[in-house]
Amino acid sequence: MGRNELLAAMKDRMPERRYIHTIGVADTAIELATRFNLDTKKAETAGILHDSCKYADRVWMKEVIKGENMNPLLLEYHHELWHGPVGAYVAQREFHVEDEDLLNAIRYHTTGRANMSDLEKIIYIADMIEPNRQFSGVEELRKAAQELPLDELMSKCITHSIGFLISKGQPVFPDSFQCYNDILQKRRSNI
Numbered sequence: 001m002g003r004n005e006l007l008a009a010m011k012d013r014m015p016e017r018r019y020i021h022t023i024g025v026a027d028t029a030i031e032l033a034t035r036f037n038l039d040t041k042k043a044e045t046a047g048i049l050h051d052s053c054k055y056a057d058r059v060w061m062k063e064v065i066k067g068e069n070m071n072p073l074l075l076e077y078h079h080e081l082w083h084g085p086v087g088a089y090v091a092q093r094e095f096h097v098e099d100e101d102l103l104n105a106i107r108y109h110t111t112g113r114a115n116m117s118d119l120e121k122i123i124y125i126a127d128m129i130e131p132n133r134q135f136s137g138v139e140e141l142r143k144a145a146q147e148l149p150l151d152e153l154m155s156k157c158i159t160h161s162i163g164f165l166i167s168k169g170q171p172v173f174p175d176s177f178q179c180y181n182d183i184l185q186k187r188r189s190n191i
């Protein structure tokens with residue numbers, strides 16, 4: 001499926017505001033893929049599909065998580081975390097995406113994880129810094145996205161996300177801590 005067809009499918013599944021965010025993520029993913037010499041088409045597709053299940057029925061998502069033997073820990077955390085893994089399932093089943101890296105970029109776009117691929121990182125980052133996002137610190141992250149190497153940028157983004165959740169007294173999914181630790185250790189071993 002091409003960009004317009006995929007976007008039309010997303011428009012039917014989400015409110016206008018989320019659809020505008022989706023276009024922002026796809027376009028930012030293309031920019032980041034260009035900057036870091038990655039496949040822009042894959043980045044665009046992952047960006048378009050990343051939130052396909054953001055408004056999916058919760059009972060149905062729970063069934064998919066159980067039925068597809070996804071990480072059972074997901075069910076112990078906020079249901080907002082379900083749309084990534086279930087979105088990867090939908091990308092494969094409904095939109096015939098077979099590329100495992102692209103599916104992982106959708107799967108882990110909310111939490112991150114240890115050993116992320118470059119594509120996974122840029123989708124995580126694009127979701128955070130696309131032009132419609134507004135939060136304190138986003139401008140600094142956008143600037144970093146123009147200047148820093150990918151791992152330093154990812155490190156800043158995951159640190160910001162975890163810090164934000166902690167500041168709000170919210171639980172943090174373990175994959176996010178593992179992402180943080182992994183990237184920190186890799187950066188240290190490069191010094």
Ligand SMILES: Nc1ncnc2c1ncn2[C@@H]1O[C@H](COP(=O)(O)OP(=O)(O)O)[C@@H](O)[C@H]1O
Nearest residue numbers: 077078080081110111165170171172173174176
């Ligand atoms: N790593 C995480 N661990 C636990 N909860 C999280 C994590 N990331 C996000 N959340 C929860 O899920 C909600 C939605 O996250 P996300 O999908 O990134 O937001 P958005 O709606 O801004 O795209 C957050 O407000 C938070 O409550």
